[in-house]
Amino acid sequence: METRTALVTGAAQGLGQEFAVALAGRGYRVAGLDLVPQRETADRIVDYVELVADVTDETQVGGALERMLEQFGTLHVLVNNAGVYPESAFEDTTPEEWRRVMRVNLEAPFLLTRAVLPYLKAAGWGRIVNIASAAVLTAPPTMVAYTASKAGLIGFTRALASALGPCGITVNAIAPSMVRTETAERTVGADGGFEHVRAQQAVPRTQEPSDLVSTLLYVVDEGSGFLTGQTLNVAGGSAYL
């Protein structure tokens, strides 16, 4: 079988880096796309294709994909992972901030999917994985914009799965609990955030990026072609679908 290729957004650090390394470990050729250079990720992956672009900018995304296709010639897996999760009281959420969250977390997966679709269709096989959040179920009061954006991403996942099933492409979402990444430790996890979430979970420990790897690999597996439109809630039992 030809070598499968994968593109992971937000691959410079955190979950995106973990996903990129995991896919490379499974034999995928991996490209990562991020606002910033991805030195640490590149150091962990042989022949890593590093793309620097803003996922909300259609022109930049198009240029990055061209560079990727020069290397790969094809694409099979897209992981829409880049995301932002600012906290604020609802009354303090400005329209600008609301739009920024929607653009990065919801519009960008649309832009990326739209841009890669011709290649997945041409390959006749594809996997799209959207990184949502268990916040859609737990509904934290200081993350209204974020929760709405991830709920939108789950709706996007379902309807897109219906649209792309006939093309041999599955679309699924993974919804983590609070995960120990640098950004989470600096923001939502600070000031007792991890302890608060841990207390809501059935599994009494903090979720690590590695806790999500087996689910990603399951979703993209050759044998998972009948799994589509689903949201896999990998959240230690903090909320049940």
Ligand SMILES: NC(=O)c1ccc[n+]([C@@H]2O[C@H](COP(=O)([O-])OP(=O)(O)OC[C@H]3O[C@@H](n4cnc5c(N)ncnc54)[C@H](O)[C@@H]3O)[C@@H](O)[C@H]2O)c1
């Ligand atoms: N860490 C958590 O607790 C947690 C929980 C549930 C869901 N998630 C989701 O998982 C994903 C990754 O979270 P993380 O904690 O690893 O975040 P992170 O901040 O560590 O990494 C996100 C990456 O996305 C990149 N990025 C942000 N905006 C971008 C843009 N406009 N264009 C290109 N790249 C951009 C950043 O540069 C960064 O490298 C996000 O979608 C997040 O909502 C995280």
